[in-house]
Amino acid sequence: MARRINQAKDIFLVSRFYAKDHGGRMPGTFDQLSPWAGPNYGEAVAIVVQRERGKFEFVSKNLTDTSNPSSILVRERSPDSRGWRVIGHADGSAVAVHENPLT
Secondary structure, X not given: OHHHHHHHHHHHXXXXXXXXXXXXXXXXXXXXXXXXXXXXXXXXXXXXXXXXXXXXXXXOOOOEOOXXXXXXXXXXXXXXXXXXXXXXXXXXXXXXXXXXXXX
């Protein structure tokens, strides 16, 4: 679980780099991050995007670096077999939440 939480935090860090270069706007998709891999962050961005694209999805499309810190930036695409899903907030924190599986 700790590894998954850290993965969400990695996405946040890359999103902050992106926002710095885009007037404070956070990305809304991984596709926005891919072509942006500039000389300062290129390799780090490419690694995070490649590693996390299939596992996580951006939830909020219009966040900025001044958005409500508790806004959800990303979440795992689906809960694990025990019903836990990691979500990442706009302030860089990430937590695991339990979701009741549909029966």
